[in-house]
């Protein structure tokens with residue numbers, strides 16, 4: 486359930502019986518023909534779909550993430566690593582204060598890995614609170630399903646093209662883009678990176694059949710739900 490669909494009294498009552506919650510984390514950045522909000526949309530929706538049958542509250546997505554390399558594309562907003570970590574600290578401190586002890590951070594953006602590293606430090610400072618940092622798209626079962634559908638998959642390719650990440654009136658090239666040389670891309674400043682990337686897809690087909698995408702989504706939702714269910718440290 487969405488946290489913002491509850492009032493504080495309902496949450497106080499809920500916390501007496503369950504101390505789990507989910508924090509989706511995204512990014513606002515170029516995703517080729519797809520929405521600038523892909524990473525925020527997907528991390529929030531996979532969280533909500535995973536939480537729905539087990540009644541775990543889902544906080545509003547942290548929409549902005551760490552994405553300095555896409556800043557030459559309009560629509561990209563990046564947080565400094567120090568800002569993102571300060572934000573994560575304040576959110577986790579608040580969750581602890583209100584009584585949450587088991588938190589799943591569902592991350593939708595690879596550039597946010599410093600938040601995952603910081604979580605280990607935060608837990609050392611806050612014993613008794615467990616946080617799982619879950620990169621939903623490359624968790625083992627979901628990544629295996631991606632590879633089974635089409636091994637060439639990457640940022641802004643078909644693997645992020647769901648009915649809920651498309652924008653209106655856009656056509657997708659009916660081709661498979663050759664994979665970009667990622668280490669080479671990472672050696673570039675944002676303007677050169679934009680030049681190399683063209684539309685922004687890192688490589689692979691742009692769109693696949695919705696039946697394949699819905700099957701992939703089912704795996705991701707189930708895998709995320711399993712993490713929320715447990716096991717958790719006693």
Ligand SMILES: [Zn+2]
Pocket residue numbers: 516523524593594640641645
């Ligand atoms: Zn993405």
